[in-house]
Amino acid sequence: MLQDQEKRETKVIKYIKTFFQSAPLTQLESKKTAIADTFSKYNLEHKESIIYFMESIYQRRLSKLQESQNALVKAIDEAHKDNDHLLLFDYFTHLAFVQTDEGNSIGAVSSYGWAKKEVEKLNNPYLEALLNVNISDIYYKSGLYSQSLSYLDQAQRLIDENKIVKLNILSLITYNKAENYFRTKNYDSLKLCHEKLLGPKNQSYKLHTYQKRTGYYLSLLKHNYKGAILEINALFNDKLYVKNELEEQLLARAYLSDGQIDSAKFWVDKQLEQQSKVNHPEIKYQLYEMLAQIAERKNDDKLAAGNYKIALDELKQNIANLSQVGDKSSQIKINEVQNLYYVNLLKYQRERLWMLFAIALAVITVIIVAIFYRSSRQKRHYEQLLFAAKKQELATINSHEVRNHLSNILGLLDLSKDIETKEELLKIQRFLQHSAEELDKNLKNVSEKLSEKD
Incomplete structure (x- = not known):
């Protein structure tokens, strides 16, 4: 019964995430109302928390991150009432996504820590692998690429060891590795990931996005800026393509590298106007650094110095965040080690009990054989x-x-x-x-x- 409930919840959550992350904005409001009416009509289990979750997905799509978090907190409160570990895992994971979007790396790492506690109670290797992929993303966005790749390798090992055949997570692992290789300018490894994503053994509603994005990543690493500019602009009109928060920043960087200063400044200014990007120090650092470089090319040294100063302040804030991320991630590692210790301790205790049982059984067997042997000798005597x-x-x-x-x-x-x-x-x-x-x-x-x- 519990497994059936978990399957229903998984399907509902997957449907909500897939639709609200990819459907046109014009359809979201009506669809949200229709789904809520359906839940009420059929009295779906945990409908209150799922409706709050749907509201959070909807608000995130509108780039209203605070509203998205508020809805998630309500969803988590409702799931806690029923002690539903599967929903709590999904909600804490999504909360980490929202916190990552707004640049709150510390909060995101903390939310992943809560999600990890929930997945341990579920004893589900697939969800554990998926969580490792998600945790790798926060390290990637914090510039800690080796740690990100380490978590992706852990996810891959879980998939291989448990013989999990889910093409969507395999595609996700490959894509996330490609993101890290792009940031570290590892062209050959990025190319291998891109070719793998083009292969037949892939499945994800974002697969088209993964293929296109890694394609223009290769153009950028080859310094083919004109080609990358054409590819990115074409994707803005691609209805199947799902943009991310760094798309416009990379386009601005490509314009700047190609010498198209005015176009670069247009895209930088556009991003700074977006509230969802303002509170993200890592993004702001990159944007103000580009503004400083643009001012330098226009021989406006005063403006360049001012922008470099702002970029430096954002960099300091980003470094401070990274140190706290390191503290949080260290705590997660400590928790993992402690959990491993307790698992091994329980395993040792079970093995010790079995060994004592085997010894006792052997002693009893020897005593019984000895008694029968003595009895046989006495009988013969x-x-x-x-x-x-x-x-x-x-x-x-x-x-x-x-x-x-x-x-x-x-x-x-x-x-x-x-x-x-x-x-x-x-x-x-x-x-x-x-x-x-x-x-x-x-x-x-x-x-x-x-x-x-x-």
Whole structure:
């Protein structure tokens, strides 16, 4: 029953995320209302928390990050009432996404820590792998690329070890690795990931986006800025393509690298006007650095210096955030080590109990065998004593009873040769009769004793 409920919840959450992240903005409001009405009509389990979650996805799509967080907090409160670990895992993970969007890396790492606690209760290797992919994203966006790749490798190992056949997460791992290789300017590894994403063994509603984005990443690393500019601008009109928050920044960088200063400034200014980007120090640092470089090319040293100063302040804030991210991630690592210790301790205790049980069973077996062996020896000993006693008894009967009466019979027969009177003959016959009867009696006694089993 619980598994059926989890399957329904998984399908509903997946549908909501897929639709609201990819559908045109004009359809979102009506669809949100229709889904809420359907939930109420069919009395879906945990409908209150799922509706709040849907509201959060909707607000995030509108770039209203604070409203998105507020809705998520309500969804988490509702899920806590029912102690639904699957929904809590989804909600904390999505909360980390929203916090990452607004540049709150510390909050995102903390939310991933809560999600990790929930996934441990679910004992689901697929969700654990998916969580590792999500955690890798916060390290990627914080510029900690080696840590990001490490979490992606962990996710890949979980998939391989548990033989999980889900093409969507395999595509996601490949794409996230490509993002890290682009940032580290590793052209060859990026190209391998791009080619892998073009292969047949892929599945994701964002697959088209992954393929196109890694394609223009290759153009940027080859310094083919004109080609990259054409590719990115074409994607803005591609209805199947899902933009991310760095798309316009990379376009501005491409214009700047190609010498199209005015176009670069247009895209930088456009991003600074967007509230969702303003509170993100890492993005602001990049944008103000580009403004400073544009001012330098226009020989406006004062403006360049002012922008460099702002960029430096944002860089300091970003570094401060990174240090706190490091503290939070260290705590997550400590928790992982502690959990591993407790898992190994429980495993050791189970193995110790089994070993003690095996030893006790072996000792009992040895005792039982020893008892049977001793009993068998005693039985043979008593049988030997009984046989000796019977043998002695038979020898006694033979020597005292059988042979005695037989001697009497033989002696009487010998005397009968010299009998002269009838009276003496009758007397000898009586003695013979008695001795014969006694002899027969004793022979029967011997026969009975020989036939006895014990």
